[in-house]
Amino acid sequence: MEINEFIMANEKTIRMSFFFGMLIVMAIWEIVAPRRALTISKTVRWVNNLGLVFFNSFLLRVLFPAAAVGIAAFASSNGWGIFNYYDVPFWLTVVASVIIMDFVIYIQHVMVHAVPVLWRLHRVHHADLDYDVTTGARFHPIEIILSMLIKFATIVVLGPPVIAVVIFEIMLNATAMFNHGNVRLPTAIDKVLRLFLVTPDMHRVHHSVEDDEANSNFGFSLPWWDRMFGTYRDQPRGGHVGMTIGIHKFRDTKQVTWFSGLMTLPFKGKISDYVINRRQWSEPQQSSSNEKRAGE
Numbered sequence: 001m002e003i004n005e006f007i008m009a010n011e012k013t014i015r016m017s018f019f020f021g022m023l024i025v026m027a028i029w030e031i032v033a034p035r036r037a038l039t040i041s042k043t044v045r046w047v048n049n050l051g052l053v054f055f056n057s058f059l060l061r062v063l064f065p066a067a068a069v070g071i072a073a074f075a076s077s078n079g080w081g082i083f084n085y086y087d088v089p090f091w092l093t094v095v096a097s098v099i100i101m102d103f104v105i106y107i108q109h110v111m112v113h114a115v116p117v118l119w120r121l122h123r124v125h126h127a128d129l130d131y132d133v134t135t136g137a138r139f140h141p142i143e144i145i146l147s148m149l150i151k152f153a154t155i156v157v158l159g160p161p162v163i164a165v166v167i168f169e170i171m172l173n174a175t176a177m178f179n180h181g182n183v184r185l186p187t188a189i190d191k192v193l194r195l196f197l198v199t200p201d202m203h204r205v206h207h208s209v210e211d212d213e214a215n216s217n218f219g220f221s222l223p224w225w226d227r228m229f230g231t232y233r234d235q236p237r238g239g240h241v242g243m244t245i246g247i248h249k250f251r252d253t254k255q256v257t258w259f260s261g262l263m264t265l266p267f268k269g270k271i272s273d274y275v276i277n278r279r280q281w282s283e284p285q286q287s288s289s290n291e292k293r294a295g296e
């Protein structure tokens, strides 16, 4: 198919264009209508967060030069995967593939919060003391590699068309940058938009220092999984301006902002620091009020 050849040849350019386009749009929006004041200098955050993003994309190119589209093309030429096995209409295959791949990302995200050793890696994304467009792409290289391997496995089992993989990757990248934006969106628009798409206010809840809030709203693109699987939370208790972003025990700027700190972050602290499925919220001193507050 001609379109496949075009995508395969220009995949890197297509994705880079969307990345920079979205980065510029969100950066301007964050200047014009910011939701919260940043606690750390924007320059310092951007240099380090984007430094990590470029390091990761370089690493992926070296380790997996074929990338996800290459795996999809390989699977289809070998007749691998559910959609290459059954005769399903093309448009349906594309739509279903994008939705299923988004569901896998949701499950993966729940998993990296639930399994202590994986949470260590994912902490790099959460330890950011502020929340802006660059937070959305800030992940530890090992988590990036792990995500890529999970994506490859999904593609081999599913057999999605190459175009579906490209759409999915662009959608995930663009929505992650959108919903990590430190931007103001009128409540009425947010309310309607979050029926179809994860909004900045919806995902910000997930970056709260409060354990129960951080274990909510795992979706990146589609908001439906959180509602279906009971992990949806409407708003943060402290409000979007009053809430604290980050992880309780990791507040040292060098550790959570600088590139070197981000690299070593997964190796800090004891494994026992983390308890699976922290959905309960306990008020620091009064344990008697726990039940009432947790049931809210």
Ligand SMILES: [Zn+2]
Binding pocket: 109, 113, 122, 125, 126, 206
């Ligand atoms: Zn998370």
Ligand SMILES: [Zn+2]
Binding pocket: 125, 135, 136, 180, 203, 206, 207
């Ligand atoms: Zn996030």
